[in-house]
Amino acid sequence: MTADAASAPVDKAGGTALAGPPARGPRARTGASYLRYSAGKVGGAAVSLLAVLVTSFFLFRLVPGDPVKYMTGGRQVSAEQLAAYRREFGLDLPLWEQFTSYCGKALTGDLGTSYQFRAPVIDKITEALPNTLLLTGTAFVLYTALGVFLGTRSAWRHGRLGDRLNTGLALTLYSVPSFWLGLLLIIVFSVGMGPVPGLFPTGGMESGGKEGFAYTIDVAHHLVLPVVTLVAVEYGQTLLVTRSALLDEMGGDYLTTARAKGLRDDLVRRRHAVPNALLPTVTLIFVNLGRTVAGVILVETVFSWPGLGGLFYQALSVPDLPLVQGLFFVFASSVIVMNTLADLMYPLLDPRVGR
């Protein structure tokens, strides 16, 4: 991604609509115009990534106090040792030189060295990334499916008891702090409460010493509670958006036509109404992934899941600035990439968008 940053000035026209709904143009989508549209979007994303890189550097240089003090953790150290630490992490250079060397290194994938682990930040990140992807991916698929399914049913029967219960529950779970729900689930299902025995592990990703199939089962067993927590707090948003998008379509003449043709209610819903309502939902689903990225920090912390979120919490408590900075960049750029993907998918789904 960082390689694109060099070609950023290409973007002039398309970049301003980064997060807004794409403008509706006349129906003349050819390959070339789609290419131009996507070049604009990708260029805009590259500019944003560059901005994130700059922010992540300067934001964490605002810290009052000496980062070297954090490294030594309050131990008594001589002035020579402090100076040696400064040299090791390049903190003795002027801010401007630190910045240029940071940018140069970042472009080659080097995000600095973690204070607390004494290991390259990029290694810690690539180590934790698959675990986070496993957790987020599973939760994402489940909550999107659940949200779209329940949202469709809710809109189709809107105003009835089922719809009211559905929206009520979604709004309630949406208002619940994810970390609190996670803690409660641990108390009830891991520690065990009253007649309920401890069904699931309290945290971590594996019990250790397992191979092959048994290992997969073990990880899945550890995955249940964190995924349930994430799904519970995230599906509400998808449900509400699907519901209101479908309600907007409900009055459409084409639905009356479809019914007049004699189609079954079920078919009218699945073949005619839902595909149209899904368009705004798709954008939101991708934007939602950004919220999930943030939610994952808390859920991973609560369940001691060895992913990026847990790492972020560990880094914050030190504070381990290079690691915090690197993770901040990863989180922000994942959201930017997701938004760009949504923008690129939009014209493919809806021919009216993006000339």
Added chain:
Amino acid sequence: MTTEGTPAAAKAGPRTLARQRRRHLAVRFWKRYRTHRAGLVGLAALVLFALVASAAPLVVGSDVSSVTGAPGRPLESPSGEFPLGTDRFGRDLLGLVVWGSRVSLLVGLLAAVLSVAIGALVGITAGHFRGAYATVMMRITDWFLVMPALVLAIALASVMSRSLGTIVLAIGVTSWPTTARLVRAQTLAVESRPYIERAKALGGGHWHIMTRHVLPNVMPLVLAQTTLMISSSILTEATLAFLGLGDPTVVSWGGLLQEAREAGAVSSGAWWYLVPPGVAIAVVALAFTLCGRAVESVLNPRLGVAR
């Protein structure tokens, strides 16, 4: 207020008329709002919490959070004396939850007001002054919009000192872009109406148009947005406090949850330590969301979804 007794039509000055119109609008607003049952439930919950929070100094007093004068033993389960049990220092949890409502509500409110104020300022000015200024402003807004707000808030709170002001600032500065976009769209719609042209022709300057014509028209939207924003601010405040980024010297719901986790309430099964603060957060956040949705659907009946 002296005109109260005289018939309004006799004195029909512009101010009286404006006041009458506003009162009429408020009455109509309330009539429509009343039809939203969920909104009424939310409002009732909010009034209850506001009463509890403002009565807290009389009912529980600030010494409820004192560690040295704790009345009970650590981690007592609920009993007649302590309806919600005690925390790790032996303090009364019911009192702590009541006392914590003050900080949680205050921070949620202030952060939301700050966020919506920034959003409205950026939105109105970007909608009013077109050209380079608007382009730059909207570019910045877009950039903030794609950043994960919570991650940014955590980052900000972690680099600044631990205080309530930091939390308010961290939430306010990261959550305004949605409001800015909404307000800008509304401003553009208002400014295309003929009466703005009339005001300009009569010599109305930028300030006059923005404060006298645009602002009153975007105000309802801003109000609905604030209500919804308070709910998410309260959740963010709890999250930051839970991550240990809050002010350690004050009692807040998120802070209580963090203490509970540190004290090992999870592994020892001390559910009474965890349940009340979380329920309080969820109920208040839900109440603000319900009110916000009701206000939104009163102002924009076309949405028609919040019923």
